[in-house]
Amino acid sequence: MTEEQLQGPRAHGGPCGSAVLKAVAEDFQVDEVLDIPLSGEGEHLWLWVEKRNLNTEEAARRIARAAGVPLRSISYAGLKDRQALTRQWFSLHLPGKADPVLGKAEDETLKILETRRHQRKLQRGAHSANGFTLRLTQLDADRADLEARLERIKAQGVPNYFGLQRFGFEGSNVHGAREYAERQELPVQRNLRSRLLSAGRSHLFNRALAERVGNGSWNQAQVGDLLAFTDSRSFFPAGEAECQDPRLAILDLHPTGPLWGAGESPVSGEVQALEAEVAAAEPAIAKWLAEAGMKHERRILRLPIGGLSWHYPGPDILQLEFVLPTGCFATAVVRELVSLAGQTDI
Secondary structure, eight states: OOHHHHTOOOSSOSOSEEEEEOSSGGGEEEEEEOOOOOOSOSSEEEEEEEEESOOHHHHHHHHHHHHTOOGGGEEESOOOOSSSEEEEEEEEEOTTOOOOOOGGGOBTTEEEEEEEEESSOOOTTOOOEEEEEEEEEEEEEOHHHHHHHHHHHHHHOEEOOOOGGGGOGGGHHHHHHHHHHHHTOOOSSHHHHHHHHHHHHHHHHHHHHHHHHHTTOTTSOOTTOEEEETTOSOOEEOOTTGGGOGGGTTTSEEEEEEEOOBSOOSOOHHHHHHHHHHHHHSHHHHHHHHHTTOBOEEEESEEOOEEEEEEEEETTEEEEEEEEETTOOHHHHHHTTOEETTOOOO
Protein backbone atom coordinates (compact mmCIF):
# COMPACT_ATOMS: atom_id res chain seq x y z
CA MET A 1 0.00 0.00 0.00
CA THR A 2 1.22 3.51 -0.77
CA GLU A 3 1.63 6.40 1.65
CA GLU A 4 -1.45 8.10 0.19
CA GLN A 5 -3.51 4.94 0.68
CA LEU A 6 -2.39 4.60 4.29
CA GLN A 7 -2.65 8.25 5.29
CA GLY A 8 -4.38 10.44 2.73
CA PRO A 9 -3.99 13.87 1.16
CA ARG A 10 -1.95 16.65 2.73
CA ALA A 11 -3.89 19.64 4.03
CA HIS A 12 -1.43 22.47 3.32
CA GLY A 13 -0.25 21.64 -0.19
CA GLY A 14 2.58 19.55 -1.60
CA PRO A 15 5.93 19.12 0.18
CA CYS A 16 8.19 22.17 0.26
CA GLY A 17 11.16 19.93 -0.56
CA SER A 18 12.85 16.80 0.71
CA ALA A 19 14.91 15.78 3.74
CA VAL A 20 16.11 12.82 5.78
CA LEU A 21 14.81 12.06 9.28
CA LYS A 22 16.42 9.62 11.72
CA ALA A 23 19.81 9.45 10.02
CA VAL A 24 20.96 8.92 13.63
CA ALA A 25 18.95 8.38 16.81
CA GLU A 26 19.61 11.94 18.01
CA ASP A 27 17.67 13.27 15.00
CA PHE A 28 14.42 12.05 16.59
CA GLN A 29 14.20 12.82 20.31
CA VAL A 30 11.11 12.26 22.44
CA ASP A 31 10.58 13.29 26.06
CA GLU A 32 7.55 12.03 27.93
CA VAL A 33 5.63 14.78 29.72
CA LEU A 34 4.29 13.39 33.01
CA ASP A 35 2.47 15.76 35.36
CA ILE A 36 2.45 13.47 38.41
CA PRO A 37 4.19 14.64 41.60
CA LEU A 38 6.16 11.68 42.97
CA SER A 39 6.04 11.36 46.74
CA GLY A 40 9.48 9.81 47.32
CA GLU A 41 8.05 6.88 49.25
CA GLY A 42 5.94 3.80 48.57
CA GLU A 43 6.26 0.28 47.15
CA HIS A 44 6.71 1.38 43.54
CA LEU A 45 10.10 2.45 42.19
CA TRP A 46 9.82 4.86 39.26
CA LEU A 47 12.68 5.13 36.76
CA TRP A 48 13.38 7.98 34.31
CA VAL A 49 15.04 6.09 31.46
CA GLU A 50 16.87 7.23 28.34
CA LYS A 51 16.74 4.77 25.42
CA ARG A 52 18.65 4.87 22.15
CA ASN A 53 17.59 2.58 19.27
CA LEU A 54 15.65 0.41 21.74
CA ASN A 55 11.91 -0.18 21.91
CA THR A 56 9.92 0.20 25.12
CA GLU A 57 9.04 -3.48 25.50
CA GLU A 58 12.66 -4.63 25.27
CA ALA A 59 13.67 -1.95 27.77
CA ALA A 60 11.02 -3.28 30.18
CA ARG A 61 12.33 -6.84 29.78
CA ARG A 62 15.90 -5.75 30.50
CA ILE A 63 14.87 -3.80 33.59
CA ALA A 64 12.84 -6.77 34.86
CA ARG A 65 15.79 -9.16 34.41
CA ALA A 66 18.20 -6.80 36.16
CA ALA A 67 15.77 -6.26 39.05
CA GLY A 68 14.97 -9.96 39.36
CA VAL A 69 11.21 -9.40 39.07
CA PRO A 70 8.63 -10.78 36.61
CA LEU A 71 7.84 -8.66 33.58
CA ARG A 72 4.32 -8.06 34.87
CA SER A 73 5.86 -6.00 37.70
CA ILE A 74 7.06 -3.40 35.16
CA SER A 75 4.73 -0.62 34.00
CA TYR A 76 5.08 2.24 31.52
CA ALA A 77 2.77 4.96 30.22
CA GLY A 78 3.22 4.40 26.49
CA LEU A 79 5.29 2.90 23.72
CA LYS A 80 8.07 5.03 22.23
CA ASP A 81 9.84 4.80 18.88
CA ARG A 82 12.72 2.35 18.59
CA GLN A 83 14.76 4.29 16.04
CA ALA A 84 15.09 7.36 18.22
CA LEU A 85 16.54 8.84 21.41
CA THR A 86 13.69 8.77 23.92
CA ARG A 87 13.23 9.49 27.60
CA GLN A 88 10.31 7.97 29.47
CA TRP A 89 9.18 6.70 32.86
CA PHE A 90 8.92 3.08 34.00
CA SER A 91 7.74 1.78 37.38
CA LEU A 92 8.60 -1.42 39.26
CA HIS A 93 6.37 -2.97 41.90
CA LEU A 94 8.66 -3.80 44.83
CA PRO A 95 6.47 -4.46 47.89
CA GLY A 96 8.66 -4.81 50.98
CA LYS A 97 11.83 -4.77 48.88
CA ALA A 98 14.80 -2.44 48.76
CA ASP A 99 15.78 -0.64 45.56
CA PRO A 100 17.47 -3.20 43.28
CA VAL A 101 20.84 -2.68 41.62
CA LEU A 102 19.96 -2.09 37.97
CA GLY A 103 23.41 -1.63 36.44
CA LYS A 104 23.08 -4.83 34.39
CA ALA A 105 20.22 -3.26 32.44
CA GLU A 106 22.36 -0.34 31.32
CA ASP A 107 24.63 -0.01 28.31
CA GLU A 108 24.99 2.41 25.40
CA THR A 109 21.30 1.86 24.50
CA LEU A 110 19.75 2.31 27.95
CA LYS A 111 20.58 4.71 30.80
CA ILE A 112 18.67 5.17 34.05
CA LEU A 113 18.74 8.92 34.69
CA GLU A 114 16.68 9.14 37.89
CA THR A 115 14.87 6.92 40.41
CA ARG A 116 12.04 7.89 42.74
CA ARG A 117 9.63 5.99 45.00
CA HIS A 118 5.85 6.43 44.80
CA GLN A 119 2.72 4.85 46.31
CA ARG A 120 1.17 3.88 42.97
CA LYS A 121 2.32 2.22 39.77
CA LEU A 122 2.58 4.05 36.48
CA GLN A 123 -0.62 3.57 34.49
CA ARG A 124 -0.89 3.25 30.72
CA GLY A 125 -1.74 6.60 29.17
CA ALA A 126 -0.81 8.51 32.33
CA HIS A 127 1.49 10.93 30.52
CA SER A 128 -0.12 14.16 29.36
CA ALA A 129 1.96 14.78 26.22
CA ASN A 130 5.22 14.10 24.41
CA GLY A 131 7.87 16.68 23.64
CA PHE A 132 9.76 16.28 20.35
CA THR A 133 13.07 17.56 19.02
CA LEU A 134 13.43 16.57 15.36
CA ARG A 135 16.38 17.26 13.10
CA LEU A 136 15.76 17.10 9.35
CA THR A 137 19.07 16.62 7.54
CA GLN A 138 20.07 16.71 3.86
CA LEU A 139 17.39 19.38 3.54
CA ASP A 140 16.64 20.43 -0.03
CA ALA A 141 13.93 23.09 0.16
CA ASP A 142 13.39 26.79 -0.34
CA ARG A 143 13.70 28.43 3.07
CA ALA A 144 11.03 31.06 2.34
CA ASP A 145 8.55 28.32 1.43
CA LEU A 146 9.43 26.41 4.59
CA GLU A 147 8.98 29.48 6.77
CA ALA A 148 5.55 30.19 5.28
CA ARG A 149 4.47 26.57 5.70
CA LEU A 150 5.70 26.42 9.29
CA GLU A 151 3.78 29.56 10.19
CA ARG A 152 0.65 28.09 8.62
CA ILE A 153 1.05 24.83 10.50
CA LYS A 154 1.60 26.72 13.73
CA ALA A 155 -1.64 28.64 13.22
CA GLN A 156 -3.84 25.87 11.76
CA GLY A 157 -2.44 22.54 12.96
CA VAL A 158 -2.24 19.43 10.76
CA PRO A 159 -4.48 16.42 10.07
CA ASN A 160 -4.15 13.97 12.94
CA TYR A 161 -3.30 10.94 10.80
CA PHE A 162 -1.95 7.77 12.35
CA GLY A 163 1.66 7.43 11.19
CA LEU A 164 2.96 4.86 8.75
CA GLN A 165 4.70 2.94 11.54
CA ARG A 166 1.25 1.88 12.80
CA PHE A 167 0.69 -0.06 9.56
CA GLY A 168 3.94 -1.99 9.12
CA PHE A 169 6.15 -2.20 6.04
CA GLU A 170 4.08 -1.37 2.94
CA GLY A 171 0.90 -1.73 4.99
CA SER A 172 1.55 -5.33 6.07
CA ASN A 173 -0.47 -4.90 9.26
CA VAL A 174 -3.49 -3.67 7.28
CA HIS A 175 -3.18 -6.62 4.91
CA GLY A 176 -3.03 -8.91 7.94
CA ALA A 177 -6.08 -7.26 9.48
CA ARG A 178 -8.03 -7.73 6.24
CA GLU A 179 -7.10 -11.41 6.04
CA TYR A 180 -8.33 -12.13 9.56
CA ALA A 181 -11.37 -9.90 9.07
CA GLU A 182 -12.41 -11.78 5.92
CA ARG A 183 -12.45 -14.99 7.99
CA GLN A 184 -13.90 -13.13 11.01
CA GLU A 185 -11.18 -14.66 13.16
CA LEU A 186 -8.72 -13.24 15.67
CA PRO A 187 -5.02 -14.13 15.96
CA VAL A 188 -4.30 -16.40 18.92
CA GLN A 189 -1.06 -14.58 19.73
CA ARG A 190 -1.88 -11.63 21.97
CA ASN A 191 0.69 -9.19 20.55
CA LEU A 192 -0.30 -9.94 16.96
CA ARG A 193 -3.99 -9.62 17.80
CA SER A 194 -3.43 -6.23 19.40
CA ARG A 195 -1.26 -5.00 16.52
CA LEU A 196 -3.70 -6.02 13.78
CA LEU A 197 -6.79 -4.69 15.58
CA SER A 198 -5.00 -1.39 16.10
CA ALA A 199 -3.90 -1.25 12.46
CA GLY A 200 -7.40 -1.99 11.16
CA ARG A 201 -8.95 0.65 13.39
CA SER A 202 -6.29 3.22 12.53
CA HIS A 203 -6.72 2.51 8.81
CA LEU A 204 -10.45 3.25 8.94
CA PHE A 205 -9.84 6.42 10.95
CA ASN A 206 -7.28 7.62 8.41
CA ARG A 207 -9.74 6.92 5.58
CA ALA A 208 -12.41 9.03 7.31
CA LEU A 209 -9.91 11.81 7.98
CA ALA A 210 -8.73 11.67 4.36
CA GLU A 211 -12.31 12.30 3.24
CA ARG A 212 -12.56 15.29 5.57
CA VAL A 213 -9.24 16.67 4.31
CA GLY A 214 -10.46 16.17 0.77
CA ASN A 215 -13.67 18.16 1.31
CA GLY A 216 -11.95 20.80 3.47
CA SER A 217 -13.82 20.05 6.70
CA TRP A 218 -11.04 18.39 8.74
CA ASN A 219 -10.51 21.58 10.78
CA GLN A 220 -14.10 22.84 10.77
CA ALA A 221 -17.03 21.75 12.89
CA GLN A 222 -20.12 20.57 11.05
CA VAL A 223 -23.62 20.13 12.43
CA GLY A 224 -23.76 16.49 13.49
CA ASP A 225 -20.08 16.34 14.50
CA LEU A 226 -18.89 15.21 17.89
CA LEU A 227 -16.47 17.79 19.30
CA ALA A 228 -13.66 17.38 21.82
CA PHE A 229 -11.07 19.54 23.52
CA THR A 230 -7.42 18.76 22.82
CA ASP A 231 -6.67 16.99 26.11
CA SER A 232 -10.16 15.67 26.91
CA ARG A 233 -11.65 12.23 26.43
CA SER A 234 -15.22 13.52 26.64
CA PHE A 235 -17.21 14.70 23.65
CA PHE A 236 -20.34 16.70 22.87
CA PRO A 237 -22.51 17.03 19.77
CA ALA A 238 -22.24 20.04 17.47
CA GLY A 239 -25.31 22.07 16.60
CA GLU A 240 -25.38 25.43 14.87
CA ALA A 241 -24.20 27.29 17.98
CA GLU A 242 -21.33 24.86 18.72
CA CYS A 243 -20.05 25.24 15.15
CA GLN A 244 -19.42 28.93 15.92
CA ASP A 245 -17.57 28.31 19.19
CA PRO A 246 -14.51 30.63 19.22
CA ARG A 247 -12.40 27.87 20.77
CA LEU A 248 -12.40 26.12 17.39
CA ALA A 249 -10.42 29.02 15.90
CA ILE A 250 -7.73 28.91 18.59
CA LEU A 251 -7.17 25.15 18.18
CA ASP A 252 -8.56 24.28 21.60
CA LEU A 253 -11.70 22.51 20.34
CA HIS A 254 -11.83 20.09 17.40
CA PRO A 255 -14.10 17.87 15.32
CA THR A 256 -13.50 14.16 15.84
CA GLY A 257 -13.37 11.03 13.72
CA PRO A 258 -14.33 7.43 14.41
CA LEU A 259 -12.29 4.72 16.08
CA TRP A 260 -14.46 1.83 14.96
CA GLY A 261 -16.03 -0.65 17.35
CA ALA A 262 -19.32 -1.89 18.71
CA GLY A 263 -22.20 0.48 19.34
CA GLU A 264 -24.10 3.10 17.42
CA SER A 265 -22.15 5.99 15.93
CA PRO A 266 -22.84 9.14 17.99
CA VAL A 267 -22.57 11.50 14.99
CA SER A 268 -25.46 12.47 12.72
CA GLY A 269 -26.34 14.08 9.41
CA GLU A 270 -23.70 14.44 6.70
CA VAL A 271 -20.94 13.41 9.12
CA GLN A 272 -22.66 10.10 9.82
CA ALA A 273 -23.20 9.53 6.10
CA LEU A 274 -19.51 10.11 5.35
CA GLU A 275 -18.37 7.74 8.10
CA ALA A 276 -20.89 5.11 7.00
CA GLU A 277 -19.41 5.25 3.48
CA VAL A 278 -15.93 4.67 4.87
CA ALA A 279 -17.14 1.63 6.83
CA ALA A 280 -19.01 0.34 3.76
CA ALA A 281 -15.73 0.40 1.80
CA GLU A 282 -14.14 -1.95 4.40
CA PRO A 283 -17.17 -3.88 5.73
CA ALA A 284 -15.22 -6.91 6.91
CA ILE A 285 -12.80 -4.84 9.01
CA ALA A 286 -15.62 -2.72 10.49
CA LYS A 287 -17.58 -5.84 11.51
CA TRP A 288 -14.43 -7.58 12.76
CA LEU A 289 -13.54 -4.67 15.06
CA ALA A 290 -17.04 -4.58 16.53
CA GLU A 291 -17.19 -8.33 17.12
CA ALA A 292 -13.69 -8.32 18.64
CA GLY A 293 -15.11 -6.29 21.53
CA MET A 294 -13.69 -2.90 20.51
CA LYS A 295 -15.95 -0.03 21.56
CA HIS A 296 -16.73 2.88 19.27
CA GLU A 297 -14.53 5.78 20.37
CA ARG A 298 -13.46 9.13 18.91
CA ARG A 299 -10.16 10.86 18.06
CA ILE A 300 -9.61 14.51 17.21
CA LEU A 301 -9.22 15.13 13.47
CA ARG A 302 -7.00 18.17 13.87
CA LEU A 303 -3.62 18.05 15.60
CA PRO A 304 -2.58 21.30 17.31
CA ILE A 305 1.20 21.78 17.52
CA GLY A 306 2.17 23.05 20.97
CA GLY A 307 5.14 25.38 21.33
CA LEU A 308 6.31 24.94 17.75
CA SER A 309 9.72 26.54 17.15
CA TRP A 310 12.47 25.98 14.60
CA HIS A 311 15.97 26.98 13.59
CA TYR A 312 18.70 25.97 11.15
CA PRO A 313 21.81 24.48 12.85
CA GLY A 314 23.43 24.13 9.42
CA PRO A 315 22.79 25.09 5.79
CA ASP A 316 20.94 21.83 5.07
CA ILE A 317 19.51 21.09 8.54
CA LEU A 318 16.15 22.13 9.99
CA GLN A 319 15.52 21.50 13.71
CA LEU A 320 11.95 21.47 15.01
CA GLU A 321 10.76 21.51 18.60
CA PHE A 322 7.12 21.00 19.62
CA VAL A 323 4.74 19.18 21.97
CA LEU A 324 1.93 16.83 20.91
CA PRO A 325 -0.90 15.17 22.82
CA THR A 326 -0.42 11.49 23.64
CA GLY A 327 -1.13 9.03 20.86
CA CYS A 328 -0.29 11.53 18.10
CA PHE A 329 2.50 11.22 15.54
CA ALA A 330 5.31 13.71 14.99
CA THR A 331 5.61 12.45 11.42
CA ALA A 332 2.16 13.95 10.74
CA VAL A 333 3.83 17.34 11.23
CA VAL A 334 6.88 16.52 9.09
CA ARG A 335 4.66 15.19 6.29
CA GLU A 336 3.09 18.62 5.83
CA LEU A 337 6.56 20.14 5.40
CA VAL A 338 8.76 17.87 3.30
CA SER A 339 8.90 14.44 1.74
CA LEU A 340 11.31 12.00 3.37
CA ALA A 341 13.37 10.57 0.55
CA GLY A 342 13.64 6.81 0.64
CA GLN A 343 12.05 6.54 4.11
CA THR A 344 8.79 4.63 4.44
CA ASP A 345 8.95 3.18 7.97
CA ILE A 346 8.35 6.33 9.98
